[in-house]
Amino acid sequence: MASSPTMLVVICSSLAMAVILSSSSPATGQLDVGFYGKTCPKVEEIVREEMIRILAVAPTLAGPLLRLHFHDCFVRGCDGSVLIDSTASNTAEKDAPPNQTLRGFGSVQRIKARLDAACPGTVSCADVLALMARDAVALSGGPHWAVPLGRRDGRVSAANDTTTQLPPPTANITQLARMFTAKGLGLKDLVVLSGGHTLGTAHCSAFTDRLYNFTGANNAGDVDPALDRSYLARLRSRCTSLAGDNTTLAEMDPGSFLTFDAGYYRLVARRRGLFHSDSSLLADAFTAGYVRRQATGMYAAEFFRDFAESMVKMGGVGVLTGGEGEIRKKCYVIN
Ligand code: HEM
Numbered sequence: 046m047a048s049s050p051t052m053l054v055v056i057c058s059s060l061a062m063a064v065i066l067s068s069s070s071p072a073t074g075q076l077d078v079g080f081y082g083k084t085c086p087k088v089e090e091i092v093r094e095e096m097i098r099i100l101a102v103a104p105t106l107a108g109p110l111l112r113l114h115f116h117d118c119f120v121r122g123c124d125g126s127v128l129i130d131s132t133a134s135n136t137a138e139k140d141a142p143p144n145q146t147l148r149g150f151g152s153v154q155r156i157k158a159r160l161d162a163a164c165p166g167t168v169s170c171a172d173v174l175a176l177m178a179r180d181a182v183a184l185s186g187g188p189h190w191a192v193p194l195g196r197r198d199g200r201v202s203a204a205n206d207t208t209t210q211l212p213p214p215t216a217n218i219t220q221l222a223r224m225f226t227a228k229g230l231g232l233k234d235l236v237v238l239s240g241g242h243t244l245g246t247a248h249c250s251a252f253t254d255r256l257y258n259f260t261g262a263n264n265a266g267d268v269d270p271a272l273d274r275s276y277l278a279r280l281r282s283r284c285t286s287l288a289g290d291n292t293t294l295a296e297m298d299p300g301s302f303l304t305f306d307a308g309y310y311r312l313v314a315r316r317r318g319l320f321h322s323d324s325s326l327l328a329d330a331f332t333a334g335y336v337r338r339q340a341t342g343m344y345a346a347e348f349f350r351d352f353a354e355s356m357v358k359m360g361g362v363g364v365l366t367g368g369e370g371e372i373r374k375k376c377y378v379i380n
Contacts, residue, residue, distance in 0.1 A: 099155075156173055
């Protein structure tokens with residue numbers, strides 16, 4: 046499989062910059078870094094090998110694969126419920142509006158199939174997501190961390206659950222803080238994990254409300270005052286109308302959207318965060334302090350450590366363990 050030049054740069058910079066955190070980091074709840082030590086000892090090797098192949102062919106999947114784990118964990122906990130297909134009698138999470146822009150499902154199933162060939166019926170889809178998200182970040186130049194494992198897969202996936210549990214891009218700092226607190230995550234996790242927006246792209250429809258008719262006054266000046274004016278002009282030339290444009294994409298960290306770095310904070314500090322939720326990090330003294338500190342560009346190693354720590358925390362949200370749930374055979378359908 047051919048590696049694109051971009052991918053090689055990405056992989057090399059990942060090796061050079063990765064912050065390798067100790068593999069002896071503590072277990073999260075009942076999860077354990079060495080969970081598959083005896084039952085599937087090559088699990089991490091297999092996932093990494095496949096991730097290198099996947100990103101060599103489709104480098105833009107790094108962002109979506111990180112986002113999949115976030116959307117999994119925030120709805121019913123990290124139980125792989127985001128991967129389940131709808132049926133005649135059930136509309137699953139996957140088909141709810143915030144999840145219609147998710148990508149990467151085929152890659153998850155591809156890795157799960159390889160794992161099942163090596164260790165049949167052993168590794169959960171929820172764990173596959175957690176490992177793929179970590180590798181997506183590490184292979185994009187970000188930190189590498191030890192992923193506590195042992196999640197079981199859920200048997201329920203309901204579209205309605207997404208409405209109350211996934212933060213919308215229009216959220217203000219109060220709503221974001223409340224939705225993160227509901228998952229046992231604090232303001233620090235919020236500002237740190239928002240840094241995931243250093244990777245990937247967004248559809249115009251996720252932020253055009255900021256560019257046109259922001260308050261309903263519907264005149265040329267009716268824009269989100271929290272958005273930098275020259276950036277706004279640039280975004281308007283890309284997203285030309287308020288009408289829900291679900292096809293045009295904008296890079297969230299323009300120029301380095303395939304590289305995991307602290308560039309997101311520089312953007313937010315300059316009032317160039319893409320979503321209202323990004324810009325609202327400036328509305329709280331603590332989160333604004335973190336944004337401004339990282340915007341100096343001098344503390345990237347600290348951000349990498351923080352990100353790894355918050356990802357482990359997020360990866361432990363509402364997990365099923367022991368005899369709960371199941372190990373799904375195919376990630377898109379319950380057994
Ligand atoms: C704080 C609340 C958050 C909100 C409101 C939010 C919202 C969004 C929205 C609206 C998109 C664009 C989807 C599209 O139009 O295709 C997006 C993309 C993305 N989000 Fe978030 N997000 C949040 C937190 C997070 C977290 C915690 C992570 C991971 C740690 C994350 C990772 C990503 C990534 C990587 C993308 C790019 C996906 C792609 O390239 O397709 N987000 N987010």
